[in-house]
Structure formats: C-alpha cells, structure tokens
Amino acid sequence: MPERHTVLVTGATGNTGSRVTARLAALGHPVRAASRTARTAPPGGARAVPFDWYDESTHAPALNGATRAYLVPPPGDPDPAAVMFPFLERARAAGVTRVALLGSSAIRPGGPGVGQVHQLLCEQRLFEEWTVLRPSWFMQNFTDDHAHAESIRSEGTLTTATGTGRVPFVDADDIAAVAAHTLTATSAPEHDLIITGPEALTYDEVAATITRVTGRTVTHHPVTPPQLAARLTRLGIPAEFARVLAALDDAISEGAENRVTDTVRRLTGRAPRAFADYCRAAWSPRSTATAPSRPTATAPSR
Numbered sequence: 001m002p003e004r005h006t007v008l009v010t011g012a013t014g015n016t017g018s019r020v021t022a023r024l025a026a027l028g029h030p031v032r033a034a035s036r037t038a039r040t041a042p043p044g045g046a047r048a049v050p051f052d053w054y055d056e057s058t059h060a061p062a063l064n065g066a067t068r069a070y071l072v073p074p075p076g077d078p079d080p081a082a083v084m085f086p087f088l089e090r091a092r093a094a095g096v097t098r099v100a101l102l103g104s105s106a107i108r109p110g111g112p113g114v115g116q117v118h119q120l121l122c123e124q125r126l127f128e129e130w131t132v133l134r135p136s137w138f139m140q141n142f143t144d145d146h147a148h149a150e151s152i153r154s155e156g157t158l159t160t161a162t163g164t165g166r167v168p169f170v171d172a173d174d175i176a177a178v179a180a181h182t183l184t185a186t187s188a189p190e191h192d193l194i195i196t197g198p199e200a201l202t203y204d205e206v207a208a209t210i211t212r213v214t215g216r217t218v219t220h221h222p223v224t225p226p227q228l229a230a231r232l233t234r235l236g237i238p239a240e241f242a243r244v245l246a247a248l249d250d251a252i253s254e255g256a257e258n259r260v261t262d263t264v265r266r267l268t269g270r271a272p273r274a275f276a277d278y279c280r281a282a283w284s285p286r287s288t289a290t291a292p293s294r295p296t297a298t299a300p301s302r
Ligand SMILES: NC(=O)c1ccc[n+]([C@@H]2O[C@H](COP(=O)([O-])OP(=O)(O)OC[C@H]3O[C@@H](n4cnc5c(N)ncnc54)[C@H](OP(=O)(O)O)[C@@H]3O)[C@@H](O)[C@H]2O)c1
Pocket: 010, 011, 012, 013, 014, 015, 016, 017, 034, 035, 036, 037, 038, 051, 052, 053, 054, 072, 073, 074, 075, 102, 103, 104, 105, 135, 136, 137, 138, 141, 301, 302
C-alpha cells in the first residue's frame, strides 16, 4: 500500500484545485479542500475547509495535519508573496514538507507576481521538497468563465493580440495529473516544470477547431496590444492588469510560448490531451459548455 499523505489543496473550488482534489482523493490520500466558499461537498470524500489567504485565522485550522500542500496564489493579487510567504512559514512549522505551487509558463522565477513566490522557494529553503508547476494557457479558457469563452458564446469571436504566435494550450486535467504526481511520488519533484499540451496552436487554428467541432463559426479577431488593453478595460478589468494581459499576448506574438514539453507524458505516463479532443468532449451534448450562455465579466486569470 503506497504511503498516504494528508494534502492541503488551496483553490480547491477552482479549475486546477478541484481536479487535484479529485485525483488525490481517488488515490486514497486524505485531502483538505480549502477555499473561502465551500458551497458543495468536495469530490471523493475530501474534506472542505474554510481558507482565505487574507484571513490569517483560517490558516492554522486549514493546515491541521497536512504534510503536503498544493498552492494556488490569491487570484488577481499583484503581490501574492506578501500573504504567501508568512503562510509558507506557518505551513513549514505545522509539518508540511512538500509543496507544489501553481505558477505560469509566462512567469520566470523572480518575475512579477507568482515569480516572487517562486524565487522565495528557491532562496529561502523553507521546504526541502518543492516544485513550481508552470502551465501554458488553459484549454478551459475557451469553455468556462473566461473572457474568451464569453466572447465565443456571445459574438463568435476570439480577440487577441497574439497575431500568428503559437500557444501549447493545456487541459487543466493534465495539470492536475502532474500536480498529483509531484505531491505524492516517492521521489522529490523537480523544481521547475513547464506543462504544455501536445501541440502549439495559433488562435486562428483554435478558432477553426472550435468551428469544426461545434458547427458554429468562430473567428479570430487580431488586434494590437493597446487595442486589446482598451477592450479588456471596457470589459471591467483594471487598466494596469489589462496592460499586463496585452503584454502577454504581445510576447506570444513574438514566439514566447511556442514550445511543447514532455512533462505530462514523462510524469503521468500518458500523452496530454489534444485541443480538438478537449473541444469534442467540452461541446458534447452532455457537456455544460453547451448550456445557454450567461453574462459574465470574469477577467482572464492571466
Ligand atoms: N487560465 C490560464 O490560462 C492560466 C495559465 C497559466 C497559469 N494560470 C494561473 O492559474 C491560477 C488560477 O488557478 P485556477 O484556474 O486553478 O483557479 P481558479 O479557477 O481561478 O480559482 C481560484 C480559486 O482560488 C480561490 N480563492 C479566491 N480567492 C481566494 C482567497 N482570498 N483566499 C483563498 N482562496 C481564494 C477560489 O475559491 P473561492 O472563491 O471559493 O475562495 C478558487 O478555488 C492563476 O494564478 C493563474 O495565473 C492560469
């Protein structure tokens, strides 16, 4: 019987955290599924625990008994290290020995936001065993509560400043599989894992794939970075964050995301899901992605 680890999963109601929770619970590990709003019972017998990055009184109870932790930074916080570093110190004191931080392929150690937390893990030696999971852009951006998904539903368009740049979109389920592996494997994880899908696609190709799968025309509408920033600001995203997102698109247009890694296959033993397969499942008759659209002003999370 493999060793069981009690794992604190933050962001447990989100894209990756919910899937990490389900995977760990299915493997028989006790999971403390942490978020501010545990509306429904977490999957697989995991235990819902209240947790707010900005409410220190929730930290110790959430950590109770945990030896490993999956860390989703506080969404939209330009300086997550300010709340995460004290938490990481508490986690170590509470007996956590291994952590997996959700970062981003676009942000290097020492970069802005989560890059500062990555740097702290490198320099502070809080944990002997740690990893930063750095996925590329999620396939879920086209189907869930994201600006792209909303404009596909409402306008049949994808507006980006990526030009003909390529992105190796990745399924959140593959990210969760890698996360579960790094949190439970016998050997300590590598410190920096870039996680991609199997192919790097342009947004023109993404639009064509969605068109083919859904039978509804979706087109890519290329704009300049300033035009994109203005559009995102009109959608309700704070101007500074809108400029950051536009700059990420600009970097994509220059090839920053144009690569594919073997991380998913190497760590999970199976190939990452292809975008067309993701779309076929997402827009199958039984999927919630075919539900009537609902208005949302949700900001892209990166
Ligand atoms: N989308 C992409 O293409 C992409 C690509 C690479 C990296 N990323 C990174 O992925 C991260 C987001 O991960 P995700 O998509 O798995 O999460 P998500 O779906 O955005 O969900 C965020 C989670 O955080 C929880 N949360 C929100 N505010 C909180 C607070 N103050 N204290 C504690 N928990 C809080 C939410 O639950 P409650 O509201 O219930 O608390 C929810 O479970 C971001 O850091 C982003 O940079 C995204």
